[in-house]
Amino acid sequence: MTSTTSVSVNFKRNEMVILGSEYAGEMKKGIFTVMHYLMPKAGVLSLHSSANEGPEGDVSLFFGLSGTGKTTLSADPKRKLIGDDEHCWSDDGIFNIEGGCYAKCIDLSAEKEPDIFNAIRFGSILENVVLDEESREVDYSDDFLTENTRCAYPIYHIPNAKIPCMGGHPKNIILLTCDAFGVLPPVSKLSAEQAMYHFISGYTTKVPGTEDGVVEPQATFSACFGAPFLVLHPQRYATMLAEKMSSHKADAWLINTGWIGGSAANAKRCPLKYTRAILDAIHSGELAQAEYEELEIFHLRLPKSVTGVPSELLNPKTAWNGTLEDFNRSLSHVASMFVDNFKIYEDQAAPQTLAAGPKL
Template identity: 45%
Template sequence: MLSDKTYHNSPVDFLIKKSLERKEVIQSKSGALVTYTGKYTGRSPGDRFIVDSPLTHDKINWGKVNVPISKEKYNLLYQKVSNFFDAEKEVFVVDAEVGADKKHSINLRVYCQYAYQAIFATHLFRRLKDIPADFKPDLTVYCAPSVTADPKTDGTNSEAFVILNFDDKKIIIGATKYLGEIKKAVFSYMNYLLPQKNVFPMHCSANIDVEGKTTAIFFGLSGTGKTTLSADPERRLIGDDEHGWSENGVFNFEGGCYAKCINIKKESEPQIWSAIHKKGAVVENVVLNNDGDFDFASDKFTENTRAIYPLESIDNSVPSGIGGQPKYVIFLTADGFGVLPPVAKLDFNQSAYHFLSGYTSKLAGTECGVKEPQPTFSAFFGEPFMPLKPMVYLNLLRDYLKKYDVKIYLVNTGWTGGAYGVGERISIHDTRSIITAILNGQLDDVACRYDKIFNLSVPTKVTGVEDKILDPSESWSDKEKYIDSANKLAQQFVNNIKKFTDVEQSIINSGPRISE
């Protein structure tokens, strides 16, 4: 699968030059590149498939998320992709590593139709200092946006496709230019592979104190604050999105960050702001002003505007991508109902309950067709990327929490004073103050009130946060409406947990309760 001109592991400066020459991108005032992805500005979950085979069939949690496709249909599309790359005049290939822990890492090769895709892969995955001549990939990804599927003959739902073939260790992507499909497809592969080695894969960010003693993990879906909260000037960033937890500690899968840009401000997120403006960053679907500067407030193309940059663009990042055993685990949610407290302490069973629930409000733009926040439950805070059966991931969480005596908190970065459209988003200042108090150990033994609807222990004092913020009922002008809204959300929790038929009653009893 090589063209006459295959550019293999090219330097970023060369790829920048090629992407500009080929008119794939526009160069901004800061030197960062801007690309527009057209029809697909977010993931297209309805177009993702897993090849069904005798080796994988009993392992996969088949359903709406993990949809099977036959080996025969896969072969048809793989041949289309292979023929496309054979006919291309220029092809860009990137060899990299996934996983900072050498014991659990894999070799990755990515075939790219566009030079800017190769920049993305170079930044996102872990770069190898010396690539051996006999480099052999453990996983190969083929990304060809110009290749489209025919649903009538190819067994897909549309022209777009993202197909994971675990047996052949290949991923093929067609019709979509959205860079996040590459990232999440590789993540899904790791989430299939690592649990079979007793390593816990996580949709989370992670950081560590400057002395290297206190590692923290932040679980959360897109838009809940994983990237923002882990990029803390007072701590060192291990990674912003995908990690493994092994007997050696926490390790980043990646070597870069793929951050949301919508409404980003230098004052509130200085590290990310700076990284986005550096030469070599690739910015996705952000409007450029006439002077070539970014308009981060514009959602002209999508609210899911993104930027990719290497981890070293964050000044206080951890180059090794490795931290010790975590002391704190934080579950992030962005509650669009405005009824969850901004922070709560979780016991062992509550941790299992909220890990399975994975509640947040799906934010606009992260998937095609999502225009405003919607309540959603995504098990493990990343169900779309977890192909194995739920108890596999739950048992890994429980084993690691118990083994390393970790403290767990639920932190709500969503709305207060009313639901989305009425209330306001909890300020980054307040959320950062809560996170700081957790990581400094200030909330370990603090006094708590009992939230009878959500069955949670809620701290009554947090340094730097007004007391009334800690009790969402106090910020609603209509208390009866608050109780009604809280009960509606609690009922959704109760309904959702019923789908996990193998879960012990002690975990079920740890969730929300309907208030009379």
């Protein structure tokens, strides 16, 4: 023991011991880590993602860390929710590991998150929340114990849940990022090689309210959008993802839910309505047939138009509020962070994955 909190997993004996934690999520994350070990051995890809299914049976996977919109964007009234956090992709399609949800509750309200709010009823478990002493009602704004207040509830508490929590092979792979520097486009179409590169990179921004001590946006990288749970080299999971994408003709997209027109210091985040319009265009097939242009350095393909989104916002260069020199400097800065981060994976990364990264 080197600390007061310990999570130990014995893969040989299939045992896990959790000591000193006041976060019940360690149980599900421990099992998720075990799945990252067992599933690839059986040819099944374990994924830190949410998933939903359209009326025609088309499945989308959403990858993203806290604060990128993974839970919010996968909750679509036009599509059925398969799961919000942990899935596996086998030869028969995808399936949810949990059969339930483990939602953040801080500042929860019926107006902002009606599905989650209404899911909290008999059969759900609230964690680390504070009750009003007189009314005995939960005060979701109270962070006296922690900002990481939670609720666990079964998937069938969500009205449009897919039961059983299974789906066919994904048609769209959506990598969500939250770029605090304002240089990545709201949406770009990725090649299989680029999908591997950005999947391994797992770039996003830690934003206030997602982790203790984060009071302003901070750039970060988390391999496969779930580094703490990985047991094998990230390239192993990325190769499996690319192979399954190729076998089942899935498209990959990078969606930036972060800032547009400048950095977090002087610009605003992409409005949710525009991100939802982009997702609608992906699911309708509009973006698969769109006309594209390329963003230099990253060589990302950007659609020239998306229904419901102002065209000038689709290219971060034209959306930039400052000078072209400032934009190019910021773009190069973000690219250099990608390159520096990827050095730790170069020893086992596939040549085509390395080639898909930014070129400085």
